[in-house]
Amino acid sequence: xxxxxxxxxxxxxxxxxxxxxxxxxxxxxxxxxxxxxxxxxxxxxxxxxxxxxxxxxxxxxxxxxxxxxxxxxxxxxxxxxxxxxxxxxxxxxxxxxxxxxxxxxxxxxxxxxxxxxxxxxxxxxxxxxxxxxxxxxxxxxxxxxxxxxxxxxxxxxxxxxxxxxxxxxxxxxxxxxxxxxxxxxxxxxxxxxxxxxxxxxxxxxxxxxxxxxxxxxxxxxxxxxxxxxxxxxxxxxxxxxxxxxxxxxxxxxxxxxxxxxxxxxxxxxxxxxxxxxxxxxxxxxxxxxxxxxxxxxxxxxxxxxxxxxxxxxxxxxxxxxxxxxxxxxxxxxxxxxxx
Amino acid sequence: xxxxxxxxxxxxxxxxxxxxxxxxxxxxxxxxxxxxxxxxxxxxxxxxxxxxxxxxxxxxxxxxxxxxxxxxxxxxxxxxxxxxxxxxxxxxxxxxxxxxxxxxxxxxxxxxxxxxxxxxxxxxxxxxxxxxxxxxxxxxxxxxxxxxxxxxxxxxxxxxxxxxxxxxxxxxxxxxxxxxxxxxxxxxxxxxxxxxxxxxxxxxxxxxxxxxxxxxxxxxxxxxxxxxxxxxxxxxxxxxxxxxxxxxxxxxxxxxxxxxxxxxxxxxxxxxxxxxxxxxxxxxxxxxxxxxxxxxxxxxxxxxxxxxxxxxxxxxxxxxxxxxxxxxxxxxxxxx
Numbered sequence: 001x002x003x004x005x006x007x008x009x010x011x012x013x014x015x016x017x018x019x020x021x022x023x024x025x026x027x028x029x030x031x032x033x034x035x036x037x038x039x040x041x042x043x044x045x046x047x048x049x050x051x052x053x054x055x056x057x058x059x060x061x062x063x064x065x066x067x068x069x070x071x072x073x074x075x076x077x078x079x080x081x082x083x084x085x086x087x088x089x090x091x092x093x094x095x096x097x098x099x100x101x102x103x104x105x106x107x108x109x110x111x112x113x114x115x116x117x118x119x120x121x122x123x124x125x126x127x128x129x130x131x132x133x134x135x136x137x138x139x140x141x142x143x144x145x146x147x148x149x150x151x152x153x154x155x156x157x158x159x160x161x162x163x164x165x166x167x168x169x170x171x172x173x174x175x176x177x178x179x180x181x182x183x184x185x186x187x188x189x190x191x192x193x194x195x196x197x198x199x200x201x202x203x204x205x206x207x208x209x210x211x212x213x214x215x216x217x218x219x220x221x222x223x224x225x226x227x228x229x230x231x232x233x234x235x236x237x238x239x240x241x242x243x244x245x246x247x248x249x250x251x252x253x254x255x256x257x258x259x260x261x262x263x264x265x266x267x268x269x270x271x272x273x274x275x276x277x278x279x280x281x282x283x284x285x286x287x288x289x290x291x292x293x294x295x296x297x298x299x300x301x302x303x304x305x306x307x308x309x310x311x312x313x314x315x316x317x318x319x320x321x322x323x324x325x326x327x328x329x330x331x332x333x334x335x336x337x338x339x
Numbered sequence: 340x341x342x343x344x345x346x347x348x349x350x351x352x353x354x355x356x357x358x359x360x361x362x363x364x365x366x367x368x369x370x371x372x373x374x375x376x377x378x379x380x381x382x383x384x385x386x387x388x389x390x391x392x393x394x395x396x397x398x399x400x401x402x403x404x405x406x407x408x409x410x411x412x413x414x415x416x417x418x419x420x421x422x423x424x425x426x427x428x429x430x431x432x433x434x435x436x437x438x439x440x441x442x443x444x445x446x447x448x449x450x451x452x453x454x455x456x457x458x459x460x461x462x463x464x465x466x467x468x469x470x471x472x473x474x475x476x477x478x479x480x481x482x483x484x485x486x487x488x489x490x491x492x493x494x495x496x497x498x499x500x501x502x503x504x505x506x507x508x509x510x511x512x513x514x515x516x517x518x519x520x521x522x523x524x525x526x527x528x529x530x531x532x533x534x535x536x537x538x539x540x541x542x543x544x545x546x547x548x549x550x551x552x553x554x555x556x557x558x559x560x561x562x563x564x565x566x567x568x569x570x571x572x573x574x575x576x577x578x579x580x581x582x583x584x585x586x587x588x589x590x591x592x593x594x595x596x597x598x599x600x601x602x603x604x605x606x607x608x609x610x611x612x613x614x615x616x617x618x619x620x621x622x623x624x625x626x627x628x629x630x631x632x633x634x635x636x637x638x639x640x641x642x643x644x645x646x647x648x649x650x651x652x653x654x655x656x657x658x659x660x661x662x663x664x665x666x667x668x669x670x671x672x673x674x675x
């Protein structure tokens with residue numbers, strides 16, 4: 001975020017996330033996107049600020065709510081949308097969907113259906129970096145709910161014991177599914193838990209993209225210097241339910257309005273108007289570009305084919321074992337039931 | 340390009356070693372061969388492994404590549420998964436397989452599913468070594484044989500060597516594999532010795548059983564400790580019954596063809612595996628034989644295993660439930 005072009009790109013990525021996810025919500029409601037989706041709207045400053053502070057070949061791990069991390073890491077909305085639609089041109093050829101979207105080529109190690117599973121993977125990626133003397137880090141996004149899961153403790157303890165180049169970034173959106181964080185944790189701030197590992201821990205305003213950027217930039221620097229991991233808590237809020245269709249009876253409309261008054265995109269847009277001469281017309285034009293990009297992504301997803309049903313039997317292993325061929329040939333087990 | 344064909348490894352050049360030594364030799368050779376290979380686990384470095392398997396490797400390869408970890412099974416297995424997914428080739432030791440439960444989330448939801456969920460766009464070259472088996476008075480939480488959990492779970496390979504040769508060759512294949520492989524070591528056979536090929540390029544393929552002794556009357560399909568015990572039974576019964584003994588070696592994939600060929604010859608089968616009898620290795624082998632060789636069967640398939648109990652502490656109780664040569668012999672005698 002050193003120059004004005006970088007800052008404009010940060011704004012564009014936040015807008016792209018919001019547009020992508022609100023469009024995904026619409027197509028989920030229409031029934032075009034199967035399963036369920038967890039939307040990132042409201043939290044855009046965390047993913048974008050963090051990914052702006054790391055290098056392209058740094059690794060990230062993600063959460064249930066992973067679309068924002070993908071876009072922030074530079075993934076292509078076309079292939080993302082195709083994945084959500086379960087189509088063959090998706091990043092995972094339709095096998096992963098919203099909750100397991102990944103792009104290994106971009107060192108994005110996947111959204112995850114298990115809330116605390118990302119940190120051990122990030123510790124492992126950081127260990128590879130350390131062993132291979134790569135000048136890169138692993139950044140793990142996790143939710144406030146994940147902090148209560150045991151494997152997160154094991155992962156941070158291991159990373160701090162070995163001074164691995166990792167950053168643990170907690171997106172505290174105030175609710176673990178439908179339960180307030182105050183009913184899930186007994187600490188004032190989640191970043192206090194960093195003391196247990198003797199690593200730096202601090203809480204930043206997750207609605208402020210610059211604050212997130214600066215925190216992750218410092219944490220990355222420390223990781224690269226071999227000083228070990230950092231624990232960052234970014235306080236944020238999701239505007240939508242835990243999942244689309246969540247009745248959200250656990251929170252009030254007033255609370256939502258209070259957070260929306262601190263909207264991360266609006267705040268950053270105002271800042272750029274002051275510091276970088278971002279005009280209203282330029283913003284409008286950026287917004288319509290983004291809308292076009294997402295409209296194109298939907299068209300791409302709709303045009304893409306569903307995978308051949310036979311593809312269900314591939315990718316369990318490097319090479320298909322005889323068992324899968326044996327059982328996939330239904331004449332062998334059930335007298336030839338037709339699909 | 341050379342026109343000289345590669346002579347390939349020579350399996351006839353062998354050395355007598357124990358299972359423990361064979362495993363250590365495989366680890367040493369693979370650490371030496373590939374800089375991306377490293378070991379981590381509880382007490383595997385300076386201590387040399389709680390059962391002595393990794394002794395000397397820390398001194399030889401250093402603390403970066405032979406790493407002591409905290410007692411964090413979920414953390415170290417998860418780190419192994421993340422590390423394998425990013426270009427390294429970790430070998431993780433879980434001191435006792437009973438501890439797999441602590442790490443099961445990372446095993447079942449990450450390690451096993453990642454390649455599939457990502458549409459085949461990732462490799463998972465991860466080996467998990469762990470110990471199994473009763474017979475040491477180690478009681479219920481250090482004596483289990485849960486390998487069927489892994490063999491049952493799509494995306495994981497499970498191997499269970501019964502000889503030093505299989506131990507070395509299969510571990511080398513596991514480490515070289517781009518899929519996650521669980522390598523189950525029965526701790527009662529660490530001192531069992533046998534001939535092992537010394538060529539560092541020699542490996543045993545995962546997914547192939549091995550006929551350890553040929554016979555005509557009955558097939559004993561065995562794993563781990565029960566391979567050796569079944570060979571003893573076969574020898575004792577020589578003159579009375581001709582017993583063919585097969586080391587399954589690999590539970591998943593399972594070598595159905597070798598088993599079916601043997602059954603078509605003998606018409607009788609005993610499946611001997613030290614795991615609980617319900618829903619396990621015995622059931623899978625039996626089902627495949629019924630599917631493929633039903634008309635070769637001259638007698639009901641016999642199962643030797645643990646009668647769906649845990650492994651108790653008190654010696655007479657442990658001896659009661661852990662299957663041995665006498666159980667294999669009784670099963671053979673029921674059908675021949």
